[in-house]
Amino acid sequence: MPNSVGYAAQGADKPLEYFSFQRRALGPRDVHIDILYCGVCHSDLHLARDEWGGTVYPIVPGHEIVGTIRAVGSEVNQYQVGDTVGVGCMVDSCRQCENCGDGYEQYCDQGFVATYNSEEKQTGGVTYGGYSNNIVVDQDFVLRVDPKLDLAGVAPLLCAGITTYSPLRHWKVGKGHKVAVVGLGGLGHMGVKIAKAMGAEVTMITTSESKVNDAKRLGADAVIISRDKDAMKAARNSFDFILNTVAVPHDLDAYSNLLRRDGNMTLVGIPAEPHPSPSVGVLIGKRRSISGSLIGGIAETQEMLDFCAQHNITADIELIDMQEINEAYERMLKSDVKYRFVIDMQSLAQAASQS
Structure with missing residues (x-):
């Protein structure tokens, strides 16, 4: 042995x-x-x-x-x-x-x-x-x-790569889609890189103004500071897909409201305590959905590695x-x-x- x-x-x-x-x-x-x-x-x-x-x-x-x-x-x-x-x-x-x-x-x-x-x-x-x-x-x-x-x-x-790639792939993110990534950390920075390589218009949503320049360096087309109520209001009904990487409990309605009709927000962060329950009205008003995603299968992980190699993503x-x-x-x-x-x-x- x-x-x-x-x-x-x-x-x-x-x-x-x-x-x-x-x-x-x-x-x-x-x-x-x-x-x-x-x-x-x-x-x-x-x-x-x-x-x-x-x-x-x-x-x-x-x-x-x-x-x-x-x-x-x-x-x-x-x-x-x-x-x-x-x-x-x-x-x-x-x-x-x-x-x-x-x-x-x-x-x-x-x-x-x-x-x-x-x-x-x-x-x-x-x-x-x-x-x-x-x-x-x-x-x-x-x-x-x-x-x-x-x-x-x-x-x-x-881990971080496939955790973000899998939901982006499942929801068919690509050219012409507006995507938001919530949280700029180990998962979020990979979400920005991969969504951008898929051809999407990518917005980073973060609580920290200090992360604006880094988000743009990573490929984000725009950055929204989630504490800015006016900026969040202006972004309502604008995203096809939101990748939420935050692993602490927070108000999901604030982000669900940013989705277009039939838009989806996928959660990939696992908080120690549950999120506050989302408002059903926010979801049914525009047929929005919230889902979760766990890493990826072996074939999809290989696909992700090949995609990242093709686009020189690490x-x-x-x-x-x-x-x-x-x-x-x-x-x-x-x-x-x-x-x-x-x-x-x-x-x-x-x-x-x-x-």
Whole structure:
């Protein structure tokens, strides 16, 4: 079995620290990946601190993984040693239900197997994520990555990228559509880039005037400060689609009113407490709808990676050493990052020598 090292939390109130463990033995359909970079998602923090409940300790977070293949199983026919690949939020599913059959493994009726803090079917143990030097994954849940891209910037595409791409694709956003993205963070900045590349006219809606210039740098055609009542009123009935990335409870009616007839607002942020209930009158008055979206299936995630490669899209990142992860968590809580932390796994070698 492959020997692995990484960083793990041993309890909800414990910092992440150096941790050694073993991956499962390479199966016939598995690939063994040396991890180069792993993005830091806000859900990593939630799970490490058991803020959603159900965390199994020790926990090795990380589901935005980019690396190279070290070894392949005897039946692997999609990849070979040396390929540049990615692993996202899932490493397995039942593969038998209707949703899996339709390519929506993220909606598996049995629940998908998460990259970390989930039961591993092959061993009955718990999955460990990408804050580590390697990982073993079934080839069907591995994704091709264009090695010409900035690989550190690719890592967040495996969660933030697909989380925003999937609803934009589902609602057929394209040329001639007016799209608003609510919230300029790890998800929002990817939403702006991808919607713009799809041909839409993109408006960023933010609470912060300090983010106006950055939103335009990322590709936004316009910016609305949501605290400006006159600006929000002027924007009513103007958007075909709104991608709402905000992960704290807020008044959804303020944004629903911005939709045109038959417009949709999709929520991709998961607040710790529920949003105030939206007004039915705001929705039925113009046949508007509110929906939710969860990452994307494997085929759609590959489609997203190919789309981003075609349009040279990567995330705006701050590269950190593994030893800086606890500080990064505290900064993430303060939104002190533009716009995603990514861990350079070469730094693990130093951590290993000091352990």
